[in-house]
Amino acid sequence: MRSPRQWLLERVHQRPSLRGWALLGPGLGWLGIFFVVPMILMLAYSFMHRGRYGGVEAGFTLEHYRRFFDPLYLQVLERTVLWSLGCTVLCLLAGYPVAWVIARSTQWRTVLLFLVVLPFWTSFLVRTFAMIFLLRDSGFINSVLQSLGVIDQPLTLLYTPFAVMLGLVYGFLPLMILPIYASLEKLDGALLEAAEVLGARPMARFFKVILPLSMPGVVAGSMLTFIPALGSFLTSDLLGGAKEIMIGNLIQNQFTTARNWPFGSAASFVVMGLVLVAVLAYLRRRDVAPTGVV
Amino acid sequence: MTEIPAVELDRVTKSFGTTKAVDQLSFQIHRGEFFSILGPSGCGKTTTLRLLAGLDEADSGTIRLSGEVVNRKRPYERGLGMVFQSYALFPHLTVHRNIAFGLEQHRVAPADIPTRVAKALELVRLDPAQFAARMPSQLSGGQRQRVALARALVLEPALLLLDEPLGAIDLKLRKAMQLELKALNRSLGITFVYVTHDQEEALTMSDRIAVMDQARLAQLGTPAQIYENPRTAFVASFIGESNFLGGTAVRAVPGGWEIEGAHGAAFRVANAESIRAGERVEIAIRPEWMDVFSPDTVPPGENQLTGIVQDVVYLGEMMHVVVDVERVGEIKVALRNEGQLTRPIPWRRGDRAVAAWLPEDCQVLEPA
Numbered sequence: 001m002r003s004p005r006q007w008l009l010e011r012v013h014q015r016p017s018l019r020g021w022a023l024l025g026p027g028l029g030w031l032g033i034f035f036v037v038p039m040i041l042m043l044a045y046s047f048m049h050r051g052r053y054g055g056v057e058a059g060f061t062l063e064h065y066r067r068f069f070d071p072l073y074l075q076v077l078e079r080t081v082l083w084s085l086g087c088t089v090l091c092l093l094a095g096y097p098v099a100w101v102i103a104r105s106t107q108w109r110t111v112l113l114f115l116v117v118l119p120f121w122t123s124f125l126v127r128t129f130a131m132i133f134l135l136r137d138s139g140f141i142n143s144v145l146q147s148l149g150v151i152d153q154p155l156t157l158l159y160t161p162f163a164v165m166l167g168l169v170y171g172f173l174p175l176m177i178l179p180i181y182a183s184l185e186k187l188d189g190a191l192l193e194a195a196e197v198l199g200a201r202p203m204a205r206f207f208k209v210i211l212p213l214s215m216p217g218v219v220a221g222s223m224l225t226f227i228p229a230l231g232s233f234l235t236s237d238l239l240g241g242a243k244e245i246m247i248g249n250l251i252q253n254q255f256t257t258a259r260n261w262p263f264g265s266a267a268s269f270v271v272m273g274l275v276l277v278a279v280l281a282y283l284r285r286r287d288v289a290p291t292g293v294v
Numbered sequence: 295m296t297e298i299p300a301v302e303l304d305r306v307t308k309s310f311g312t313t314k315a316v317d318q319l320s321f322q323i324h325r326g327e328f329f330s331i332l333g334p335s336g337c338g339k340t341t342t343l344r345l346l347a348g349l350d351e352a353d354s355g356t357i358r359l360s361g362e363v364v365n366r367k368r369p370y371e372r373g374l375g376m377v378f379q380s381y382a383l384f385p386h387l388t389v390h391r392n393i394a395f396g397l398e399q400h401r402v403a404p405a406d407i408p409t410r411v412a413k414a415l416e417l418v419r420l421d422p423a424q425f426a427a428r429m430p431s432q433l434s435g436g437q438r439q440r441v442a443l444a445r446a447l448v449l450e451p452a453l454l455l456l457d458e459p460l461g462a463i464d465l466k467l468r469k470a471m472q473l474e475l476k477a478l479n480r481s482l483g484i485t486f487v488y489v490t491h492d493q494e495e496a497l498t499m500s501d502r503i504a505v506m507d508q509a510r511l512a513q514l515g516t517p518a519q520i521y522e523n524p525r526t527a528f529v530a531s532f533i534g535e536s537n538f539l540g541g542t543a544v545r546a547v548p549g550g551w552e553i554e555g556a557h558g559a560a561f562r563v564a565n566a567e568s569i570r571a572g573e574r575v576e577i578a579i580r581p582e583w584m585d586v587f588s589p590d591t592v593p594p595g596e597n598q599l600t601g602i603v604q605d606v607v608y609l610g611e612m613m614h615v616v617v618d619v620e621r622v623g624e625i626k627v628a629l630r631n632e633g634q635l636t637r638p639i640p641w642r643r644g645d646r647a648v649a650a651w652l653p654e655d656c657q658v659l660e661p662a
Contacts, residue, residue, distance in 0.1 A: 193349050194382035196369040198445070199399035208395070212386045 046265035054259040064266035073250065073267070080247040081274075083161070084229035087168040088176075091225045092218065094169065095176035099217070100210075102177070103184035113181070116174050128167055128238050135163050135239070159241030167235040172228065176221035183217030184210070219282075227275055247271055298361040300325045300453055300485040301346060306355030308341055315341040317509035319355070323487060323502075325452075328479045330488045330496040333506035334532065339489045342506070343455050346487060348372050359453060370399070374453040375446030375484075379461055381438045383430040389415075389441050390426040396449045414448035415441075417478070436467045443475075447482070456488045460495065472499050493533045497521065505529050527659050530578035536657075537581065537625050543573045550653050551575075557621040561597035563656040576659045581628035583655040586615050586641060587648045596650040599625055603645040615641050617649045625649045 002010075012018045046064055048056040067073070102112045119127060134140045135157040142154040157163055187210065195205045211218075233248030240246075245253075247267065254264030301323035308316040316338045323329045331339040344350040345357060348369035357364055364372055384392050393411045402410070412422040418440040430438060439459060446454055456475075460468045476499050479486045490496050496503050497517040505512040505520060505528075513525045524530035527538060539561070541553040550564040553575050569575060585596075592598050601619035613629045627649050641647060 188380070188382065190378050190380050190382040191384060193347075193369070194376070194378055194445075195384075195395070196349070197347055197372075197374065197376045198396035198449070199370045199373075200395075201370055201399075204399060209384060 042265045042268060045262050046269055048262050050260050050262050054255075054261060056261050061262075064263045065270070067263060068267055068270055076245060076250055077247055077271075079244060080230060083165065083168065083246065084226050086165060087172060087229045088222050088226045090165070090169045091173050091176040092222065095173055095221065096180055096218075099177045099180035099184055102181050103187070116177050116181075119174060124171060125234065127171070128234055131163070131167050131170065131239060132158060135166070158239065159243060161240065161244060163239040164236050164244075164246075167239045168229055168232065171232075171235060172225040175224040175228070179220035179224065180214055180217035183214040187213055223279070230271060230275065297325060299323060299358070300327070300360060301329075301487065302356075302358040302361075303342075303345075304356040304358070306342075306345060306352045306357060308338075308345060308350060308352050314338075314509045316345065316352075319506075319509075319511055321504055321511060321514055323485060326479075326483050326485055328476060328486045328488065328499055328501045330490060330500040330503045331506060332490055332493060332496040332503050332533070333512075335491055337506040338509040339491075339506050340457055343376075343457055343487060343489045346453075347374065347376050347455055373449070373451060374455060375449055375451035376455040377439075377442050377446050377457065377459045379458045381430075381442040383438055383441055383445070385430055387430075388426065389420075389428050389430070389433070392430065392441060393445045393448050396445065400449065410448055411444075414444040417447055418444045419474070420444070436463055436471070439463060439471065443478075447478070447484075451484065453485045453487065456486060458490055459488075460490075468495075475499065497533070505533065507532070522657075524578060524657060525660050527576060527578065530657065530659065535581055535626060536578040537584070538576065538578055539622065540574070540576050543569045543571055543575050545571065553577075555622075557599075557619070559599070561599075561656070562653040563658055564653040566656075566658050569658065576661070577656045578659055579651050579655055579657065581614070581626040582612075582630065584625070584627040584649050584651040586617065586627050586629065586639070587650055588639070589646055589648055592648050592650045596652055597656070598648045598650040600646070600648045601625070603641050603643055603647050606641050606643065613641075615647070617647050619649070 012022055045056050047060050047062070049059040049061060051057050098116070102109055102116070105112060132139070136142075137154040137156070137158070139158070141157060142151075145151045146154065191209055191213070192205055195209050200208060231248050233246060233252045236244070236246040236249055237252075251264050251267050251271075254260045254267065258264075299322040303322075304320050306316055306319045307314065319338075319342060331342055333339045341350060345352050346359075348364065348367055348371075352365055359372065359374070384395065387395065390408075390411055393414055394407050397407050397410060411426065415422045415425060420437065420440050425433075425437070425441075430441070433441065439462075442459070459475075460471050463471065472495060475486070475488075478484070488496075488499065497520075500517055502514065502516055503520055504514045507526075507528045513520055513529045515523075520529065520533055524533065524536070527536075530536040530538070539555060539557075541555040541561070544552045544554045544560070546552075547562060550562050551566050551569045552560055552562050554560055563569075563575070563577060566575075586603075587598075589600060599617070599619045599622060601617040601622075603615060604618040604624060605614075605616040607614040607616075611631050613631065615627045615629060617625045617627065619625055
């Protein structure tokens with residue numbers, strides 16, 4: 001008698017394609033159950049009627065999508081997109097030089113990379129709370145400035161767009177640094193020397209050789225920053241004081257205090273659709289013009 | 295009026311940490327010359343080239359290009375061409391854009407760029423219509439090499455630096471490229487500085503060769519000078535092959551010296567003005583300058599070492615006979631295949647044989 005295990009192993013040996021499926025199986029199963037199924041449920045909810053105490057009631061309506069295009073909500077969406085773009089640009093400007101230094105360093109590389117990923121060791125929530133202690137009226141920054149006599153009255157730092165942007169950049173900076181580092185690290189130093197011998201000064205070397213060759217990293221880093229920034233709610237909630245909310249806060253509220261699951265679902269799908277369209281448009285452009293980056 | 299050398303190095307030294315990569319190096323390269331820097335890996339030849347390009351900065355000494363001191367000049371200010379060992383083609387640019395890169399940096403009028411790129415491609419025998427639009431990843435190794443060459447030549451530099459450019463190309467193509475490079479050097483009048491570890495390549499192509507060993511210049515001369523008169527044991531063994539013998543100068547004889555060999559027997563060297571009595575003398579003899587005889591048939595006046603044939607290697611145009619001589623070691627003799635009538639004796643392993651050579655063919659070496 002063969003055990004089921006033997007039977008399975010023999011089948012896998014006879015059909016190599018099965019081996020691929022066997023390797024994909026656990027991951028695909030997990031995603032299917034915990035990602036695809038909830039998404040389908042959400043999509044269905046977004047067309048149903050709102051339940052009185054949360055949840056949904058059967059029926060079909062486009063009301064929630066129509067409601068989203070109210071100027072009130074569009075303003076939130078606009079703010080969210082602008083802030084996310086701003087966060088991405090700031091992360092790029094601050095992260096690129098860091099990635100460059102790490103990629104060019106030899107003995108310090110491991111230490112620097114360790115420092116970049118160090119924040120991930122504590123939860124994002126804890127780190128955002130720590131920002132509050134830094135920024136509030138009696139916080140670290142104000143106390144230092146006051147004790148130095150730079151200011152008399154504490155600066156209002158917390159619960160401002162500035163604080164939200166600070167928190168967003170702080171939170172997503174490593175996600176920008178790491179992919180850019182990965183592409184800069186692969187950059188062949190001889191290319192820069194060749195450019196230099198051919199007459200390229202530092203700026204020309206950067207814009208004509210380094211930047212184009214690190215574009216895959218810049219694109220990956222920007223997506224890894226922009227997309228989660230678009231959906232973030234914790235930072236604006238804790239540091240923005242819920243005055244100027246982002247789309248993430250809006251959605252979160254619908255599922256909690258407002259108890260409007262269908263509207264929350266509809267808003268989620270609108271944002272998701274926007275991201276999808278933006279990414280697809282970008283990839284299409286790259287297909288049409290392959291001269292940019294290999 | 296003396297001509298200003300294309301390149302002049304004066305006691306140039308460069309260290310990396312505690313290791314000296316280039317130590318007190320001085321030489322001049324004439325305009326239009328094909329000049330090779332030859333040596334084993336780690337001898338400092340690539341560092342020398344990088345110092346010329348400005349990619350590394352000399353710790354001390356002076357580097358002049360066409361008479362002008364360039365020590366403090368950045369590579370982009372030196373106006374020279376360089377071909378890298380790895381080609382270093384920009385992977386994100388087409389062949390055309392790669393070659394146009396330098397022209398754009400030098401603010402050449404955009405209208406002139408396509409013609410100059412096409413001319414450069416033709417110079418390295420690549421059809422512009424076929425290759426200009428390709429990406430480097432769509433080229434073979436030999437084609438990449440040619441594009442790298444075109445990219446350097448398009449700027450019409452006075453000096454072209456080549457860092458082992460043929461190292462990654464297969465043998466047949468390498469031979470063809472050697473001839474082409476030499477032809478380009480002649481027709482364009484550009485000074486070539488060619489770094490290689492391949493002694494055969496250096497001998498074939500160069501007008502003059504600088505042999506480097508352990509960060510220093512071991513010998514400088516034409517290929518013939520270096521092969522015929524190696525100055526040190528290093529040069530004698532790195533370029534071609536040599537048999538080495540040592541001994542003490544005993545007495546002057548007409549036209550040379552008699553040396554008491556370390557192995558007991560005496561031999562004579564000719565043209566050895568520098569030798570003093572009682573001095574220790576080291577000599578090198580090229581295998582093809584020696585001959586093998588049966589005992590008692592050696593012509594008079596030749597130096598001889600008697601031993602047992604250890605090995606016979608048939609190579610077609612040559613036959614190598616290795617004679618094991620007591621207290622000396624193995625002596626390699628190269629016999630030329632000179633046709634049916636003068637066939638070398640079919641030596642066998644174990645035969646008693648005499649390796650013989652003329653006193654004139656002893657190359658007296660300088661102590662390293």
